[in-house]
Amino acid sequence: MYTENGRIPAATAQISGSKEYDTINGKADFYDTYGGTIVVAEVQGIPEGLGNGFFGFHIHQGGACTGNEEDAFADTGQHYNPQDKPHPEHAGDLPPLLNNKGTAWMVVYTDRFYPEDVIGKTVVIHSKPDDFRTQPSGDSGKKIACGVIKERTNR
Ligand SMILES: [Cu+2]
Numbered sequence: 001m002y003t004e005n006g007r008i009p010a011a012t013a014q015i016s017g018s019k020e021y022d023t024i025n026g027k028a029d030f031y032d033t034y035g036g037t038i039v040v041a042e043v044q045g046i047p048e049g050l051g052n053g054f055f056g057f058h059i060h061q062g063g064a065c066t067g068n069e070e071d072a073f074a075d076t077g078q079h080y081n082p083q084d085k086p087h088p089e090h091a092g093d094l095p096p097l098l099n100n101k102g103t104a105w106m107v108v109y110t111d112r113f114y115p116e117d118v119i120g121k122t123v124v125i126h127s128k129p130d131d132f133r134t135q136p137s138g139d140s141g142k143k144i145a146c147g148v149i150k151e152r153t154n155r
Pocket of ligand 1: 059
């Protein structure tokens with residue numbers, strides 16, 4: 001497991017797939033870093049049928065991985081966007097995940113938020129790549145996996 005200079009992440013989200021994509025599991029760690037956050041995402045069990053492509057990955061403002069028949073994670077709401085900017089300038093916009101036969105691993109630095117800003121919000125994985133143009137969320141398709149971002153208290 002990757003650790004940022006041996007430190008423990010300030011926040012973590014355990015990621016699970018929706019009922020339709022229940023093999024997906026993983027986590028996202030948020031490390032407090034000078035000027036922002038290092039996000040480390042590890043995801044396994046992405047079903048073969050979805051292909052070895054890119055999957056939209058964002059922080060959404062809602063605080064629960066619940067939804068309805070049509071949208072399993074509808075309650076995650078819109079992208080985390082405290083400054084009311086267009087996509088892909090939302091604070092919660094991140095690079096898509098790259099799927100490698102079911103596994104994705106990514107590390108990215110962002111200065112758009114600190115870990116404490118996103119505690120209680122959600123990370124969402126989508127079925128399609130983010131096109132970084134279409135409003136409001138990059139035409140990234142269905143929400144296939146989700147995790148609530150929780151503070152790590154054992155620091
Ligand atoms: Cu999203």
